[in-house]
Amino acid sequence: MKKFILLAFLALSLPVLAQNKNAKAQLQVEGVCNSCKARIEKAALGVKGVKYAQWNVNSHQLSLILDERKTSTDQVQEAIAKAGHSNNLADGSHKVEASEEDYNKVSDCCKYRDEEVVKAHH
Secondary structure: OHHHHHHHHHHHHHHHHHHOOEEEEEEEEEOOHHHHHHHHHHHHHHOOOOHHHEEEOOOOOOEEOOOOOOOOHHHHHHHHOOOOEEEEEEOOOOOOOOOHHHOOOHHHHHOOHHHHHHHHHH
């Protein structure tokens, strides 16, 4: 009986042990300027469990350190999309599009879907 209880305890605790409290993740986030950078990083850091978020304006790469026991990249992606920025995992999978309503809330200089705005920043 003791062996059964021990095995049951180990089986239930294994998924918790597999979660990393300092997991690194990379996202590709659409944006064009330092205002976008501030908005993207603020949205990511606003998710409980995100410890570090830095977005590179030129590469559009967002580097994250997060506590997988408290959050997931899915939750971070949703928060960034809610802030108006479409994004996907660094490998190109799992794209999360910002809704038109959320995208339209970003300032005019941040309209990354507008070719003229993008050209003005390069």
